[in-house]
Amino acid sequence: MCGIVGVVSKAPVNQLIYDGLLLLQHRGQDAAGIVTQQGHKFYMHKAKGMVKDVFRTRNMRALPGNVGLGQVRYPTAGNAYSEDEAQPFYVNAPFGLVLSHNGNLTNAAELKTELFNTDHRHINTESDSEVLLNVLAHELEKTTRGLSLTPADVFAAVRGVHKRIKGSYAVVALIAGHGMLAFRDPFGIRPLCIGHGENEAGLTVMVASESVALEGTLHQLDRDIEPGEAVFVDLNGVVHAQQCAEKTELKPCIFEFVYLARPDSVLDGISVYQARLNLGETLAKRVISTVPPNEIDVIIPIPESSRPSASQLAHLLGIPYREGFVKNRYVGRTFIMPGQGVRKKSVRQKLNAIASEFKGRNVLLVDDSIVRGTTSREIVQMARDAGAKKVYLASAAPPVRFPNVYGIDMPTPNELVAHDRTVEEIRQVIGCDALIYQDVEGMKRAIGSLSKKINGFDASCFDGVYITGDITVETIAKMNAQRVDSSEDGDVDVSRLALPNPQE
Numbered sequence: 001m002c003g004i005v006g007v008v009s010k011a012p013v014n015q016l017i018y019d020g021l022l023l024l025q026h027r028g029q030d031a032a033g034i035v036t037q038q039g040h041k042f043y044m045h046k047a048k049g050m051v052k053d054v055f056r057t058r059n060m061r062a063l064p065g066n067v068g069l070g071q072v073r074y075p076t077a078g079n080a081y082s083e084d085e086a087q088p089f090y091v092n093a094p095f096g097l098v099l100s101h102n103g104n105l106t107n108a109a110e111l112k113t114e115l116f117n118t119d120h121r122h123i124n125t126e127s128d129s130e131v132l133l134n135v136l137a138h139e140l141e142k143t144t145r146g147l148s149l150t151p152a153d154v155f156a157a158v159r160g161v162h163k164r165i166k167g168s169y170a171v172v173a174l175i176a177g178h179g180m181l182a183f184r185d186p187f188g189i190r191p192l193c194i195g196h197g198e199n200e201a202g203l204t205v206m207v208a209s210e211s212v213a214l215e216g217t218l219h220q221l222d223r224d225i226e227p228g229e230a231v232f233v234d235l236n237g238v239v240h241a242q243q244c245a246e247k248t249e250l251k252p253c254i255f256e257f258v259y260l261a262r263p264d265s266v267l268d269g270i271s272v273y274q275a276r277l278n279l280g281e282t283l284a285k286r287v288i289s290t291v292p293p294n295e296i297d298v299i300i301p302i303p304e305s306s307r308p309s310a311s312q313l314a315h316l317l318g319i320p321y322r323e324g325f326v327k328n329r330y331v332g333r334t335f336i337m338p339g340q341g342v343r344k345k346s347v348r349q350k351l352n353a354i355a356s357e358f359k360g361r362n363v364l365l366v367d368d369s370i371v372r373g374t375t376s377r378e379i380v381q382m383a384r385d386a387g388a389k390k391v392y393l394a395s396a397a398p399p400v401r402f403p404n405v406y407g408i409d410m411p412t413p414n415e416l417v418a419h420d421r422t423v424e425e426i427r428q429v430i431g432c433d434a435l436i437y438q439d440v441e442g443m444k445r446a447i448g449s450l451s452k453k454i455n456g457f458d459a460s461c462f463d464g465v466y467i468t469g470d471i472t473v474e475t476i477a478k479m480n481a482q483r484v485d486s487s488e489d490g491d492v493d494v495s496r497l498a499l500p501n502p503q504e
């Protein structure tokens with residue numbers, strides 16, 4: 001996942017985009033970038049690092065104009081360590097285009113070859129997002145004649161893009177001299193919403209990955225962009241919208257609700273906070289059937305993301321909820337850091353135990369999810385070192401058993417602690433006295449019950465069902481091999497990966 005923001009305003013947008021990106025920092029810590037447009041010229045600054053480090057005053061001053069977009073990156077394709085893959089990306093024709101992408105294309109390699117052989121376009125990085133931009137550029141070129149560009153031309157191009165690209169994508173792009181384009185894949189896997197605000201100069205239209213970026217910059221959330229829909233905002237701030245995909249179905253990524261999104265965001269009509277409370281509620285039933293509540297003295301969340309679920313769980317079981325770990329607020333999210341070495345070190349830097357909360361007690365630790373097991377292993381040991389008698393661990397999400405191909409960095413099965421292991425085997429690896437997981441159906445019900453318009457979820461990392469219908473073990477192996485940094489997490493081994501039969 002990454003965070004994306006786009007704005008069409010009557011006043012300078014550099015600070016507004018910066019503020020929006022800061023509110024989406026939890027979606028990507030690796031690189032950040034902003035492009036603005038003044039007249040027909042784009043001004044861009046992007047680099048590796050967090051928003052606050054990437055943009056100095058001099059960089060902000062060099063971003064003039066009333067239209068712009070930005071991105072915070074969390075790499076899921078190409079090369080995590082390359083500055084060249086920071087977004088936005090730029091191509092000069094047609095018109096001049098810049099683009100930011102949240103998601104992951106599953107056919108990027110084929111498209112790259114096709115772009116070169118058929119469309120004669122050169123891609124200069126390993127990023128799937130640069131591929132996406134070039135497909136958009138090619139489709140735009142096909143639909144336009146001369147220098148004029150109508151919303152109908154733009155929508156025709158997006159229809160062409162939907163036909164060629166596969167995977168997940170929430171996109172915001174600028175077409176120089178014409179306006180801002182935003183669109184979402186036909187399943188709405190990654191989130192994207194639109195809203196408006198007003199300043200002294202007039203109306204501002206803003207699109208963003210999460211509603212918190214709108215609210216936090218004093219904009220009003222109007223709606224989510226529908227799966228397959230494209231929205232074109234011209235330079236006067238007039239919003240044109242059209243459905244551009246042949247078949248659509250809203251099946252957002254369930255991991256957004258479990259971990260990725262901020263709890264104060266509302267995605268596709270669902271409050272992320274409420275989703276996490278509901279997960280705590282269903283988890284309570286699973287806890288009762290595994291550990292008698294009278295054997296638990298205290299419930300302790302593993303900060304940050306598990307807090308709502310843990311508090312609801314404690315409330316329902318009638319067990320005290322205590323803060324046993326203090327988070328160093330200056331350390332970022334560990335799961336989205338690239339590289340296992342840095343993730344492991346960061347858990348200890350990030351969380352520290354308050355010994356008196358553990359000493360002589362049976363504690364139930366609660367996390368939102370257990371992925372590589374890095375956090376759980378360290379935390380369980382810290383609880384023991386702090387004097388806990390028994391350390392139980394509950395996860396508000398089910399075991400993460402399958403790689404994710406839609407924009408979450410869990411590409412290789414063998415890095416997942418739950419891959420090819422029973423719950424008892426996972427418990428032994430983590431070293432806790434009991435391990436309680438949410439079940440897949442319970443998770444889907446807990447979150448799905450909050451919306452009438454959702455047709456299901458992409459829950460592939462939990463159930464192995466890839467909703468785009470084109471993912472096989474071979475595709476996963478191929479995508480892994482294309483990741484420049486995949487060797488970081490060990491050799492890619494899919495020999496023991498079995499996906500459920502979609503017919504069943």
Ligand SMILES: O=P(O)(O)OC[C@H]1O[C@H](OP(=O)(O)OP(=O)(O)O)[C@H](O)[C@@H]1O
Nearest residue numbers: 304305333334335370371372373374375
């Ligand atoms: O099993 P693992 O591979 O360790 O991954 C899972 C952990 O990573 C995340 O925390 P993170 O520190 O990224 O963010 P948070 O502060 O929002 O909880 C998540 O909330 C779990 O605690």
Ligand SMILES: NC(=O)CC[C@H](N)C(=O)O
Nearest residue numbers: 001002075076077102103
């Ligand atoms: N997590 C994301 O959305 C990443 C976007 C793109 N696939 C990249 O790696 O840069």
Ligand SMILES: [Mg+2]
Nearest residue numbers: 302303304305
């Ligand atoms: Mg966490």
